[in-house]
Amino acid sequence: xxxxxxxxETQPWAYASRQTDNNGQxxxxxxxxxxxxxxxxxxxxxxEDTIREFVVINLKRAGYDVVDVNCGEAALETFESxxxxxxxxxxxxxxxxIDGFTVCKxxxxxxxxxxxxxxxxxxQEMDKVSGLMIGxxxxxxxxxxxxxxxxxxxxxxxRVCMSFIKNEKQSVIESGPFVLNLKSRTVTKNGAPxxxxxxxxxxxxxxxxxxxxxxxxASILNHIWGESYYGDDKIxxxxxxxxxxxxxxEPSSPKYIITIWGYGYKWNDTQ
Numbered sequence: 001x002x003x004x005x006x007x008x009e010t011q012p013w014a015y016a017s018r019q020t021d022n023n024g025q026x027x028x029x030x031x032x033x034x035x036x037x038x039x040x041x042x043x044x045x046x047x048e049d050t051i052r053e054f055v056v057i058n059l060k061r062a063g064y065d066v067v068d069v070n071c072g073e074a075a076l077e078t079f080e081s082x083x084x085x086x087x088x089x090x091x092x093x094x095x096x097x098i099d100g101f102t103v104c105k106x107x108x109x110x111x112x113x114x115x116x117x118x119x120x121x122x123x124q125e126m127d128k129v130s131g132l133m134i135g136x137x138x139x140x141x142x143x144x145x146x147x148x149x150x151x152x153x154x155x156x157x158x159r160v161c162m163s164f165i166k167n168e169k170q171s172v173i174e175s176g177p178f179v180l181n182l183k184s185r186t187v188t189k190n191g192a193p194x195x196x197x198x199x200x201x202x203x204x205x206x207x208x209x210x211x212x213x214x215x216x217x218a219s220i221l222n223h224i225w226g227e228s229y230y231g232d233d234k235i236x237x238x239x240x241x242x243x244x245x246x247x248x249x250e251p252s253s254p255k256y257i258i259t260i261w262g263y264g265y266k267w268n269d270t271q
Contacts, residue, residue, distance in 0.1 A: 040063065040064045040065060040087050040088075040157055041064070041065045041067070041085060041086045041087050041088075042059060042064045042065070042066055042067070042086060042087060042088040042089070042090060042153065043067050043068075043069070043075060043078060043079060043082075043086045043088070043089045043090070044056060044059070044066060044067070044068040044069070044089075044090045045068075045069050045070070045071070045072060045074070045075035045089070045090065045091045045092060045095070045100070045103060046068070046070065046090070046092040046095075046119065047070050047071055047092060047095045047096065048092070049070070051092075051119075051142070052068055052070065054146075055068075055090065055149065056068050058146040058149055058150060059149070059150065059153060062150045062153070062154070064153070067082070067086070071095055071096065071097050071098070072095050072097055072098030072099060072100065072102060072103045073097055073098050075089070075091070075098075075103050075107075076098065076103060076106060076107075079107055079110070084107075084110055084111055084114070086114060087114065087115060087157055087160050088114065088115040088116070088117065088153060088156055088157060088160065089103075089104075089107055089114060089115070089116050089117070090117045090119065090153070091103055091104055091116065091117070091118050091119065091136075092118075092119045093118055093119065093120055093127050093131065094121070100118055100119070100131070101127075101130060101131065101134060104116055104118065104131060104134055104135055104136050105134045105135060107135075108134065108135030108136075108197070112195060112196065112197055112198065113160065113198055114160070115137050115138075115156035115157065115159065115160045115198075116135060116136045116137050116138075117136065117137060117138045117139065117140060117152065117153065117156060118131040118136045118138075118139040118140070119139070119140055119142060120139050120140070120141055120142065121141070121142050127139075129234075129238050132235065132238040132239065132242065133238060133241070133242055135197055137156055137159070137197065137198070137199045138152055138155070138156055138225070138231065138235065139231070139235075140152050140230075141231075148230050151228050151229075151230060152229075152230060152231075155225055155226045155228070155229060158226070159198055159199065159202065159224075160198065171183055173205070173208045173209065175208050175211060175267070175269050175270070176256070176269065176270035177189050177190045177270075178208070178247070178256075180201075180204060180205055180208055182205075185198075185201055187201065187204060187247075189247060194246055194247060195246070196243070196246065199224065199239055200239060200242060200243050200246070202223075202224050203220065203224055203239055203240070203243060204243060204247075206220065206223050206224065207257065207265070207267035208267060210267065211267050211269035212266065212267065212268065212269050213266060213267070214260045214263060214264060214265075214266045215264050215265055215266065216263050216264040217233040217236045217237075217263075217264045217265075218233065219264070220236050220264065220265070221233050221235070221236055224236075236264075240257060240265060243257065244257055255268065255270070256268050256270070
């Protein structure tokens with residue numbers, strides 16, 4: 001399976017290192033280079049021309065470098081030909097041929113860091129859950145306003161950016177069999193790596209920074225998705241379910257992420 005590096009790894013658009021060692025090799029010391037920021041790249045896949053044009057126009061106005069296609073096949077071909085060089089992918093679910101779910105799954109297999117947003121209709125409640133369970137980071141319900149569109153996309157873009165900021169004060173967080181590496185943004189359980197999306201990683205980091213503390217859904221939502229998030233708190237529950245499937249021995253009887261009924265969740269530090 002072909003995997004692609006993220007745009008942040010192939011382009012110094014947000015972070016870079018000007019310091020070098022005696023051999024001229026860049027040191028692993030990230031510094032913010034605002035002057036090197038380039039346009040933010042987004043791939044849009046929507047088969048309805050009017051909706052696609054609406055999205056393209058508004059995201060270009062918001063400063064995004066937009067590539068748009070009208071079917072799932074074209075989305076996968078473009079992602080492949082561009083070597084995965086996108087920060088965000090915006091996918092309609094219901095399309096002829098390859099649907100948005102399939103595109104989402106294939107792109108997520110190639111990149112755990114790219115932001116993926118699904119476009120859904122109001123009547124497609126289960127589609128929202130299904131999209132999140134296969135790796136989407138968020139969903140936008142049609143119809144939507146330009147302000148909601150840009151706010152949701154901007155929130156995902158900020159999260160993608162944050163995934164490449166290295167924490168120099170603390171390198172790891174340990175809890176029971178888990179080690180969360182803040183520099184490489186990876187998680188292991190008993191030494192074995194756990195594949196997480198960036199949203200899942202950030203939720204787990206939030207939990208492990210607040211061990212044995214009950215966290216309400218609103219706090220989790222605001223910390224991960226931001227206070228300006230337009231959606232509902234179901235997205236928290238779906239992501240928790242997905243994380244449990246990856247870290248718990250028995251997801252139906254969780255040992256680490258405990259449900260606080262009527263409130264939220266708690267990370268159970270087993271140390």
